[in-house]
Amino acid sequence: MTPSPLQIVLVGVIGLLGIGLYGLLVIRNLIKIVVALQILVKAAVLALVAAGYASGHVNLSQSLAATVIVADTIVAVVGIALAVQVRRRFGTLDVKALSTLKG
Amino acid sequence: MLYALLVTGTLLCAGMAIRAKRLLSAALWLAGVSALVSISLYRLGAHEVAVIELSVGAGLVTVLFVFAISLAGEEAMEARAVLPKPVAWGLMIVSAILLGWMTLPLRASEGGPVEQASFATLLWQDRGLDVLVQIVLIFAGVLGVLGLLAEARVPVEMRIVERPAVQPAPPAPARPVSPPAPQPAPREVHV
Numbered sequence: 001m002t003p004s005p006l007q008i009v010l011v012g013v014i015g016l017l018g019i020g021l022y023g024l025l026v027i028r029n030l031i032k033i034v035v036a037l038q039i040l041v042k043a044a045v046l047a048l049v050a051a052g053y054a055s056g057h058v059n060l061s062q063s064l065a066a067t068v069i070v071a072d073t074i075v076a077v078v079g080i081a082l083a084v085q086v087r088r089r090f091g092t093l094d095v096k097a098l099s100t101l102k103g
Numbered sequence: 104m105l106y107a108l109l110v111t112g113t114l115l116c117a118g119m120a121i122r123a124k125r126l127l128s129a130a131l132w133l134a135g136v137s138a139l140v141s142i143s144l145y146r147l148g149a150h151e152v153a154v155i156e157l158s159v160g161a162g163l164v165t166v167l168f169v170f171a172i173s174l175a176g177e178e179a180m181e182a183r184a185v186l187p188k189p190v191a192w193g194l195m196i197v198s199a200i201l202l203g204w205m206t207l208p209l210r211a212s213e214g215g216p217v218e219q220a221s222f223a224t225l226l227w228q229d230r231g232l233d234v235l236v237q238i239v240l241i242f243a244g245v246l247g248v249l250g251l252l253a254e255a256r257v258p259v260e261m262r263i264v265e266r267p268a269v270q271p272a273p274p275a276p277a278r279p280v281s282p283p284a285p286q287p288a289p290r291e292v293h294v
Contacts, residue, residue, distance in 0.1 A: 005106045005147075006209060007207055007209075008106040008110055009106060009110065009147065010206050011110060011203075011207070012114065013206070014202045015117070015199070016113065016136075017198065017199070017202060018196075018198060018199040019117045021194065021198060022121065022192070022194075023121040025185060025186045025190075025191040025194060025195075026185060026186060026188060026191050027184070028184065029126070031126050031129075031172065031175065032121070035120055035121070035168075036121060038164065039121070039133070039136060042136060042156075042160065045140070045152070045156065046143060046144065049144050049149040049152060053148060054209055058149055059220060060225055063222065063226040065149065065152045066152055066155055066237075067237055069155055069156060069159055070237045070240055071240055073159050073160075073163065074240045074241070074243050076167065076168075077244045077248060077251070078247040078250070080167055080168065081247045081251035082250075084171050084174050084251055085251075085253075087174075087178075088175075092178065093175060093178050094178075095185070
């Protein structure tokens, strides 16, 4: 049985979500956390378009995906700006070093 | 076959973006993920979104990452992760199995596309609220860029003390105090 293009793309979506989730759980560098978030959102965009392809509403899925791409870009910009300011203020990008809670 | 190659390349680039030691390498691998995802989107029929993803995801965001890395600098992290790696692997595998169980039985609808409205009509008329939200988000992005470029005034107690690279010279031996030199007499000015 040959997998359909939709199933192959869905496997890619699942893989991208898994890799992004793993990155969020493991990485301590602020800029690389933004990279992991970007991978997660790319998986979401691909899943939206794959759902539109499956249901025959590709244009509707495109309009939703465009909104997601804009939001993703803004999240990346704000996250990068935060990371740069944290680096200037604390001298590190390590999220563990930013924690001031003790105990 | 083409889809399998695209998905394999996308997953490879994503894995390398997470595993890369250098931040610049991670940003470039992420650009590769964006480019391959945009090809997949184009093949699925989402032509406009593929162009947006290629120009924004692989272009603008990569430039922003490189700019931010040049501002913040590379930083070597310790190998210790936030969570233990076996726990992270377990969570990743469980979530992937659940997602696959829910989504892989999906089949494409038969009978071709059912919608008639174009992408522009859907975006500007049916999803007008989304466009307003996008405008607000773009303003937030402008503020984010201003924050990226701003030179924040750091409080005194949080400043990083920089040690001078050169040690201060030892004090010079005391010299005998000499009387002050006589001031030169003011010159007379003849008019």
